[in-house]
Amino acid sequence: MKFIILFICIPLAYSEKQWLNTTYTEINGKTAAGIPEISAVTTLDDQQIDYYDSNIKKLIPKQNWMKEFASTELWKNYTDIREKLLNIYKNNIYVIKNTVTQSQGVHRYQRMYGCEWDDETGDSQGFDQYGYDGEDFISLDLKENRYNTSVPQASPTVMKWNKNRAQLTFLKQYYDYECVYWLKEFLKLWKADLKRRAPEVSLLQKNPSSLVVCHATGFYPSGVSITWLRNGVNHYKDVKHGDLLPNEDGTFQKNHTLNVSPDEWEKNNYTCEVEHQGKTIQKNLIKDEIKSNYSKLLILR
Numbered sequence: 553m554k555f556i557i558l559f560i561c562i563p564l565a566y567s568e569k570q571w572l573n574t575t576y577t578e579i580n581g582k583t584a585a586g587i588p589e590i591s592a593v594t595t596l597d598d599q600q601i602d603y604y605d606s607n608i609k610k611l612i613p614k615q616n617w618m619k620e621f622a623s624t625e626l627w628k629n630y631t632d633i634r635e636k637l638l639n640i641y642k643n644n645i646y647v648i649k650n651t652v653t654q655s656q657g658v659h660r661y662q663r664m665y666g667c668e669w670d671d672e673t674g675d676s677q678g679f680d681q682y683g684y685d686g687e688d689f690i691s692l693d694l695k696e697n698r699y700n701t702s703v704p705q706a707s708p709t710v711m712k713w714n715k716n717r718a719q720l721t722f723l724k725q726y727y728d729y730e731c732v733y734w735l736k737e738f739l740k741l742w743k744a745d746l747k748r749r750a751p752e753v754s755l756l757q758k759n760p761s762s763l764v765v766c767h768a769t770g771f772y773p774s775g776v777s778i779t780w781l782r783n784g785v786n787h788y789k790d791v792k793h794g795d796l797l798p799n800e801d802g803t804f805q806k807n808h809t810l811n812v813s814p815d816e817w818e819k820n821n822y823t824c825e826v827e828h829q830g831k832t833i834q835k836n837l838i839k840d841e842i843k844s845n846y847s848k849l850l851i852l853r
C-alpha cells in the first residue's frame with residue numbers, strides 16, 4: 553500500500569505500464585576475439601539495470617541504486633534466480649542449435665523475457681520469446697503453460713521443451729509472481745533514489761568568447777530555481793531561460809544562459825545560484841569554474 557501511494561505521488565512521465573526485460577544475445581560463428589559469446593542486458597522501462605556476459609560470468613549492477621541494492625542481502629536472491637534462468641536459456645539454446653540446419657557464418661540467437669505491470673489496473677503479464685537470426689522462433693504461452701511456434705522448423709524443439717513440465721511450472725511461477733515482485737521492488741528503489749537527487753551545477757562555455765551557461769542537471773523532483781546574481785543582486789537582464797528537460801534516468805536538467813561579455817563578468821562578481829528542495833548551490837563566474845569542453849560532460853549525464 554505504501555508503495556502505491558509513493559507511486560501516485562511521483563508518476564513517470566511516459567506511461568502507466570512498467571517493464572522489466574532481460575535480453576540474452578548469443579552470437580555463434582566467427583566473432584572477433586574478446587567479444588563474449590553470450591551477453592545479457594536487463595532494463596527497467598528503458599533504463600539498463602544490470603549486465604552479464606559469458607566472459608565476466610557475473611551480474612554487474614548498473615545505476616547507483618542498483619549498485620546499492622547489490623550490497624544488500626536480497627541481491628543473492630536476485631542473482632540466484634537469474635542464474636536459474638540463465639541455465640534454462642543455455643539448455644534451450646543448445647537444443648535450438650542442434651535443431652536448426654545451420655549455414656556457415658554468424659548466427660544470432662536471442663531470448664527476451666520479463667514482465668510488464670500496469671500500475672493502474674494492477675495487471676501483470678510475463679513473456680519469454682526466443683529468436684533466431686532476428687526472427688521470432690519460439691515463445692512461451694503462459695495461459696496454456698506451454699511453448700509454441702509458427703515456424704515448422706521449430707516444432708520438434710517445442711515438443712521437446714513441452715515435455716519438461718518441471719521447467720514450465722518453474723517459469724509460470726516466476727512470471728506470475730517473482731518477476732512482478734522484482735519489477736515492483738526495483739521501481740521502489742528507483743523512485744526512492746530519484747527523491748534525493750540534488751542538482752549538479754556547472755558553468756559551461758563552448759569557447760572563451762561564447763556565452764556562459766549555468767547548467768543544472770540530475771535533479772529530482774523537477775522544481776528548480778536558477779538565478780544569476782550580479783554583485784549579490786538578482787540579475788534578470790541578459791539572461792535566457794532554457795526549458796526544463798527530462799534526462800533518461802528520470803531526473804531533470806535546466807539551464808540559464810548569461811549574455812554578457814567576458815569583459816563585464818571579469819570586472820564584476822557574477823554568480824549562478826540554484827535552489828532545489830530548500831538547498832542552495834552557488835557557482836561564482838570565474839575562469840577556473842568554467843568547463844569549456846562540455847560536449848563530453850553532457851553526453852556523460
Ligand SMILES: *[C@@H]1O[C@H](CO)[C@@H](O)[C@H](O)[C@H]1NC(C)=O
Binds near residue numbers: 573595597666
Ligand atoms: C520489453 O519487451 C516487450 C515485449 O516484447 C516490448 O514490447 C517492449 O518494448 C520491451 N521494452 C523494452 C524497454 O525493451
Ligand SMILES: *[C@@H]1O[C@H](CO)[C@@H](O)[C@H](O)[C@H]1NC(C)=O
Binds near residue numbers: 629
Ligand atoms: C530469499 O531466498 C531465500 C532462500 O531461497 C528465501 O528463504 C527468502 O524468502 C528469499 N527472500 C525473499 C524476500 O524473496
Ligand SMILES: *[C@@H]1O[C@H](CO)[C@@H](O)[C@H](O)[C@H]1NC(C)=O
Binds near residue numbers: 691696700701702
Ligand atoms: C501460440 O498459441 C496461441 C494460441 O494457443 C496463439 O494465439 C499464438 O499466436 C501462438 N504463438 C505463436 C508464436 O505461434
Ligand SMILES: *[C@@H]1O[C@H](CO)[C@@H](O)[C@H](O)[C@H]1NC(C)=O
Binds near residue numbers: 794
Ligand atoms: C540549454 O537548454 C536548452 C533547452 O531549453 C537546450 O536546448 C540546450 O542544449 C541547453 N544548453 C546546454 C549547454 O545544456
Ligand SMILES: *[C@@H]1O[C@H](CO)[C@@H](O)[C@H](O)[C@H]1NC(C)=O
Binds near residue numbers: 783819820821
Ligand atoms: C567581488 O567579490 C570580492 C570578494 O569576494 C570583493 O573583494 C570585490 O570587491 C567584489 N567586486 C565587486 C565589483 O563587487
Ligand SMILES: *[C@@H]1O[C@H](CO)[C@@H](O)[C@H](O)[C@H]1NC(C)=O
Binds near residue numbers: 845847848
Ligand atoms: C575535449 O577534451 C578532450 C581531451 O580531454 C579532447 O580529446 C576533445 O577533442 C575535446 N573536445 C572538444 C569538443 O573540445
